[in-house]
Amino acid sequence: xxxxxxxxxxxxxxxxxxxxxxxxxxxxxxxxxxxxxxxxxxxxxxxxxxxxxxxxxxxxxxxxxxxxxxxxxxxxxxxxxxxxxxxxxxxxxxxxxxxxxxxxxxxxxxxxxxxxxxxxxxxxxxxxxxxxxxxxxxxxxxxxxxxxxxxxxxxxxxxxxxxxxxxxxxxxxxxxxxxxxxxxxxxxxxxxxxxxxxxxxxxxxxxxxxxxxxxxxxxxxxxxxxxxxxxxxxxxxxxxxxxxxxxxxxxxxxxxxxxxxxxxxxxxxxxxxxxxxxxxxxxxxxxxxxxxxxxxxxxxxxxxxxxxxxxxxxxxxxxxxxxxxxxxxxxxx
Ligand code: 5GP
Ligand code: MN
Numbered sequence: 001x002x003x004x005x006x007x008x009x010x011x012x013x014x015x016x017x018x019x020x021x022x023x024x025x026x027x028x029x030x031x032x033x034x035x036x037x038x039x040x041x042x043x044x045x046x047x048x049x050x051x052x053x054x055x056x057x058x059x060x061x062x063x064x065x066x067x068x069x070x071x072x073x074x075x076x077x078x079x080x081x082x083x084x085x086x087x088x089x090x091x092x093x094x095x096x097x098x099x100x101x102x103x104x105x106x107x108x109x110x111x112x113x114x115x116x117x118x119x120x121x122x123x124x125x126x127x128x129x130x131x132x133x134x135x136x137x138x139x140x141x142x143x144x145x146x147x148x149x150x151x152x153x154x155x156x157x158x159x160x161x162x163x164x165x166x167x168x169x170x171x172x173x174x175x176x177x178x179x180x181x182x183x184x185x186x187x188x189x190x191x192x193x194x195x196x197x198x199x200x201x202x203x204x205x206x207x208x209x210x211x212x213x214x215x216x217x218x219x220x221x222x223x224x225x226x227x228x229x230x231x232x233x234x235x236x237x238x239x240x241x242x243x244x245x246x247x248x249x250x251x252x253x254x255x256x257x258x259x260x261x262x263x264x265x266x267x268x269x270x271x272x273x274x275x276x277x278x279x280x281x282x283x284x285x286x287x288x289x290x291x292x293x294x295x296x297x298x299x300x301x302x303x304x305x306x307x308x309x310x311x312x313x314x315x316x317x318x319x320x321x322x323x324x325x326x327x328x329x330x331x332x333x
Contacts, residue, residue, distance in 0.1 A: 141166020
């Protein structure tokens with residue numbers, strides 16, 4: 001059941017890298033999600049328990065949605081800025097990020113430091129000195145669990161909690177097609193350490209702010225269904241966020257409404273930001289949305305991907321939908 005045996009991955013390189021350094025900075029991708037945060041904090045604590053010096057670098061304070069993670073923080077974080085410099089003797093571990101561009105300001109830290117890149121995106125750009133990429137893993141948190149298991153590192157209750165947050169977030173709470181027996185076995189092991197998955201369910205999905213529900217309402221008001229093409233899309237304008245005093249992070253999960261419609265294969269959410277349109281893509285069955293994202297410089301998983309487009313909202317919608325329709329003709333079964 002272990003996914004660690006994947007030949008393209010070399011666990012002994014990871015072991016050597018960790019043994020070779022005393023100080024680590026752990027970073028993840030922009031707009032960090034549950035897998036990213038759960039991975040960064042679980043690996044951080046695992047390394048701390050090996051008596052390593054560990055710092056976690058984020059570029060924004062933990063937002064409302066993930067502030068629950070703070071209740072468990074046994075490892076603090078600092079904010080990475082464009083100008084942040086770090087000591088020479090520090091190694092960097094990048095987690096859950098397919099591409100150094102996705103690291104935001106933290107990508108500046110990559111110069112002159114040794115990088116270990118741990119990720120589960122199939123399109124990972126192998127930007128590290130050591131790249132531990134396992135696309136078969138449901139979450140980056142699952143890779144960390146497998147590494148910890150392989151190395152016989154102790155997983156205490158707090159670490160188990162972060163690992164569970166990571167895997168539950170990326171599997172849609174064990175509902176997505178990446179939920180296999182190895183995931184269920186992992187969750188079983190974490191529950192044996194005292195993790196309460198009902199609490200995590202409440203933390204992740206049961207504490208919506210009313211303004212976020214209104215944001216969902218606005219997006220649903222803009223629902224367009226292209227039934228013959230099996231595509232449904234939503235959009236949110238900058239003014240929607242302004243009028244509701246909502247944060248950009250609050251959009252997480254809204255794209256699922258478009259995907260979860262009967263007879264729809266691809267769901268898309270267009271988000272108007274200051275200088276770009278952020279596009280979230282999801283699919284149900286046959287359509288590899290990472291291929292569509294790649295047409296616009298983005299990427300991701302076959303069933304969950306995204307990209308940022310430097311065009312106005314209307315043009316971005318036209319271009320993405322037209323490409324989406326074209327690719328649907330190719331992939332449709
Ligand atoms: P979301 O729609 O939740 O922002 O992103 C879903 C997934 O798509 C992410 O986990 C990530 O794998 C991928 N993704 C989203 N935006 C980008 C992007 O701009 N570039 C790349 N390479 N991947 C992205
Ligand atoms: Mn992930």
